[in-house]
Amino acid sequence: xxxxxxxxxxxxxxxxxxxxxARATGPDTSIVPASIGVTERAASCRLRRxxxxxxxxxxxFYLDEPSWQTxxxxxxxxxxxxxxxxxxxxxxLSAFSSCVR
Numbered sequence: 001x002x003x004x005x006x007x008x009x010x011x012x013x014x015x016x017x018x019x020x021x022a023r024a025t026g027p028d029t030s031i032v033p034a035s036i037g038v039t040e041r042a043a044s045c046r047l048r049r050x051x052x053x054x055x056x057x058x059x060x061f062y063l064d065e066p067s068w069q070t071x072x073x074x075x076x077x078x079x080x081x082x083x084x085x086x087x088x089x090x091x092x093l094s095a096f097s098s099c100v101r
Contacts, residue, residue, distance in 0.1 A: 009075075011043035016052070019063035030056035 015038050024031040033053075038044055047053040052067045 008043050008046065011041070012047055012052075015044055015047060016063060016068055019053070019061075024062045025065060026062055027054075027056040030060035030062040032059055033061055 018036045018038055019025065019031075022031055022036050023029055024036075033039070033044065044053065048055075048061075050067065050071055052064055052071060053061045054064050054067075055061050
């Protein structure tokens with residue numbers, strides 16, 4: 001993971017915790033993000049695009065916990081599958097190269 005991507009993930013976690021701390025976890029408890037220090041930056045925009053932050057009414061948002069958990073699970077899967085896949089490719093290439101000799 002690049003340093004920029006890692007920084008965005010850290011910021012996303014901070015934003016999610018800010019919404020949790022404000023108890024803005026449903027449409028009826030939605031808040032204006034700026035009221036808790038959340039601004040329109042890359043991390044908050046990514047969370048909105050992924051439906052982790054949902055708009056309840058004009059300008060008020062809440063944290064959708066199931067969407068956040070799904071996004072986290074997807075990221076964990078990718079972080080596990082990519083290295084395992086690369087290992088498989090390397091093992092296959094190693095086996096192939098030993099058969100060619």
